[in-house]
Amino acid sequence: SAQGGFEHQNRPAGVRTDEDPEAATLSVTQLLWDGGAIGGTVKAAKSRIDVAGSTAQLTEQDLLQVGVRTYFGLVFAQQRLTHAIESVARIAEQKDTEAKKMEQGKGSKADFLQAESQLLAAQAGVATEEGAVQIAKNAYIQVFGKPAPAADTMQLEASPSKALPANLLAAEGFALASAPRLATARAAQVAAKHDFEAANGTHYPRFDAVVEGAYRSDAQAVVGDVSEARAFVRMTYNFDLGFSRRGVVGAARAAQHAAVYDTANQERVVLEAVRSAWQRHMTASKNYAISVRQLESATQFLELAKKERELGKRTLQDILNGELVRLAAKTRLAGAQAEVSTSAFDIMRTTGQLHLD
Secondary structure, three states, X not given: OEEEOOEEEEOHHHOXXXXXXXXXXXXXXXXXXXXXXXXXXXXXXXXXXXXXXXXXXXXXXXHHHHHHHHHHHHHHHHHHHHXXXXXXXXXXHHHHHHHHHHHOOOOOHHHHHHHHHHHXXXXXXXXHHHHHHHHHHHHHHHHHOOOOOOHHHOOOOOOOHHHOOOOHXXXXXXXXXXXXXXXXXXXXXXHHHHHHHHHHHHHOOEXXXXXXXXXXXXXXXXXXXEEEXXXXXXXXXXXXXXXXXXXXXXXXXXXXXXXXXXXXXXXXXXXXXXXHHHHHXXXXXXXXXXXXXXXXXXXXXXXXXXXXXXXXXXXXXXXXXXHHHHHHHHHHHHHHHXXXXXXXXXXHHHOOOOXXX
């Protein structure tokens, strides 16, 4: 700091002075020790940068997971609709066959009505699946911000199989090392630890090294120049007469304990999520293999039943039931296929490996 101006003094015995004083002071203070109060505050702030980074990664991976599920949800809905339309066409073919038989005097009115009833039920199923596709398209627009692509351009079997961990133990290791939710909890625990250090540091005095210099010219009725210099250590201590400091430190200690427990809980949550995602993927893979065999069996039965129908060994009800079983098998296969893909991406998400690439 510096100052300058005019100084007039009128002293006893008629002594009067008029001067133009100038003064300048310089003071440099360096913290020596404060019980870790400021250091803890800085470290806690750095840890919260890590918390923010982990939270950003968690948000990104959650968004990707929602995108994956929305995408395959639309794929599955479109496949269900395709299968339902195909089923309508096949049942309509049976109805037309029964109508021709009736024209030739060979058919049965009951069989015709049965086919017609089955056809109406299948058409109602198409209407239901059309609604499901539109709902899935609405969800797609909400997530991706643009209309869904054409059904024939969407990938039916996209899966990060090459990037999956080799086994469940490896998946658990990835999760404990890099799951964003766990990383966030760990960074928050470190921040809480430093918050306690900062609060606890207020129990101690503060020590500062101080160097001061002063220069005055024609000041305080002293003609000429005066310079001073001092170097010292200053101790400052604030008396906590209202005991508020004790409450602040206690709250910081409780927050630290809570952060430790939260981290331990997040480890269990992350491991449970990984194990469940892994099991869902294993189950989906088994169901997919079973669904493939079931569809093959249902298709072969239907083809054979139609031939036996021509020989009089099967009834129309057998054919219509076969169509229903085949439709259910195709739908189940599509669902299993979608679940295999989504569950694989879920494993990537729970282990913290789900990234845009």
